[in-house]
Amino acid sequence: MGRAPCCDKANVKKGPWSPEEDAKLKAYIEQHGTGGNWIALPQKIGLKRCGKSCRLRWLNYLRPNIKHGGFSEEEDNIICNLYISIGSRWSIIAAQLPGRTDNDIKNYWNTRLKKKLLGKQRKEQQARRVGCLKQEMKRESENLMVPGPMNQSPYWPELPVVAPPVNPQQLDYHFKDDESFRSLLIKLGGRFSDDHQPSITTTSSGVQYPFDVSFPQDQLYDNTMSMLASQASMTNSTGSQLPNTQFSAGPTMSQSLENFQVELNDQLAYSNQQQLDELERFYGLNVVNGSTGTTSEESTSWEDMSSFVYPTIPSNHETCQQSILQHSSFEGPRYFGHQ
DNA sequence: AATCAGGTCAACCGCAGCTAG
DNA sequence: CCTAGCTGCGGTTGACCTGAT
Numbered sequence: 001m002g003r004a005p006c007c008d009k010a011n012v013k014k015g016p017w018s019p020e021e022d023a024k025l026k027a028y029i030e031q032h033g034t035g036g037n038w039i040a041l042p043q044k045i046g047l048k049r050c051g052k053s054c055r056l057r058w059l060n061y062l063r064p065n066i067k068h069g070g071f072s073e074e075e076d077n078i079i080c081n082l083y084i085s086i087g088s089r090w091s092i093i094a095a096q097l098p099g100r101t102d103n104d105i106k107n108y109w110n111t112r113l114k115k116k117l118l119g120k121q122r123k124e125q126q127a128r129r130v131g132c133l134k135q136e137m138k139r140e141s142e143n144l145m146v147p148g149p150m151n152q153s154p155y156w157p158e159l160p161v162v163a164p165p166v167n168p169q170q171l172d173y174h175f176k177d178d179e180s181f182r183s184l185l186i187k188l189g190g191r192f193s194d195d196h197q198p199s200i201t202t203t204s205s206g207v208q209y210p211f212d213v214s215f216p217q218d219q220l221y222d223n224t225m226s227m228l229a230s231q232a233s234m235t236n237s238t239g240s241q242l243p244n245t246q247f248s249a250g251p252t253m254s255q256s257l258e259n260f261q262v263e264l265n266d267q268l269a270y271s272n273q274q275q276l277d278e279l280e281r282f283y284g285l286n287v288v289n290g291s292t293g294t295t296s297e298e299s300t301s302w303e304d305m306s307s308f309v310y311p312t313i314p315s316n317h318e319t320c321q322q323s324i325l326q327h328s329s330f331e332g333p334r335y336f337g338h339q
Numbered sequence: 340a341a342t343c344a345g346g347t348c349a350a351c352c353g354c355a356g357c358t359a360g
Numbered sequence: 361c362c363t364a365g366c367t368g369c370g371g372t373t374g375a376c377c378t379g380a381t
Contacts, residue, residue, distance in 0.1 A: 016349070039366065056350065091369060106370075107348055
């Protein structure tokens with residue numbers, strides 16, 4: 001037995017809104033508010049529309065201070081960075097961009113940004129492949145007796161664009177508060193080693209963290225997501241529909257994330273390769289697991305995006321990859337061509 | 340000028356979570 | 361505790377637009 005429909009579908013108009021409908025809805029909400037009940041609202045004002053449709057129309061189009069189109073470079077960066085960090089949580093991303101709606105951002109991502117980024121990624125990959133091929137050919141010409149890895153596989157692997165998940169400098173209006181990040185990690189079940197702990201946490205492979213990273217991977221992700229959800233709902237649960245309001249007070253999800261990344265970047269600065277691997281594995285929990293519950297197409301795009309973050313190093317091209325990594329990794333941040 | 344393909348975006352759908360009764 | 365109703369969210373659809381052939 002399914003749920004009862006939210007409205008009588010036979011008596012509800014669908015499709016584009018007329019200017020008259022817009023005017024009715026806007027006038028009513030500006031005068032009376034939504035009354036906390038979208039389902040009842042269309043009947044009150046004599047609109048043959050579903051309550052959900054009214055809500056959507058108001059939030060995405062009629063609400064004051066809505067911006068349409070004309071995304072700036074800075075907004076692009078924020079969207080990309082957040083998408084890579086948290087995936088397709090459009091409402092959360094929209095909350096960081098005043099005047100933008102989740103629907104707008106989602107459309108913008110799906111129609112333009114994704115292609116823009118993938119285009120850049122492919123260009124970089126192609127450039128690297130050419131460089132790698134040249135190197136390989138040179139090596140083979142020097143030693144004709146030793147077959148190179150290229151000969152062993154007709155498939156040339158996707159080469160990673162190594163990039164930190166988020167550029168802290170670009171997210172200039174959040175994530176500056178160390179304490180907030182600490183409290184986030186604590187809420188997530190982590191533990192700072194200097195919180196009455198004798199020493200820095202050391203993992204099995206010897207890498208050291210300033211906090212305890214021993215919580216289970218699934219728990220970390222689940223907790224992170226519920227934290228994000230609760231932060232978002234705190235912002236939106238006031239009864240006034242303000243999905244695009246920036247998180248108003250206290251440490252934001254984004255702040256926590258960025259502090260997290262700042263922390264990781266600091267780690268990266270002095271880590272050796274082993275430590276880097278460990279950090280990436282650790283930090284990868286949030287992002288990789290973030291692809292759950294998406295469609296296959298979404299998963300594909302997520303994988304595409306994830307390749308900006310996580311180098312996948314096919315084993316049979318190690319030589320070439322090493323040279324690539326030497327030249328491309330950790331020379332400094334690489335953000336979608338904004339270097 | 341007609342047709343087609345691809346892009347864009349507003350709107351719909353269905354699910355999950357929350358909450359009041 | 362359970363259930364029904366509501367809200368919010370993310371994925372998808374389809375109408376419209378635009379540029380290429």
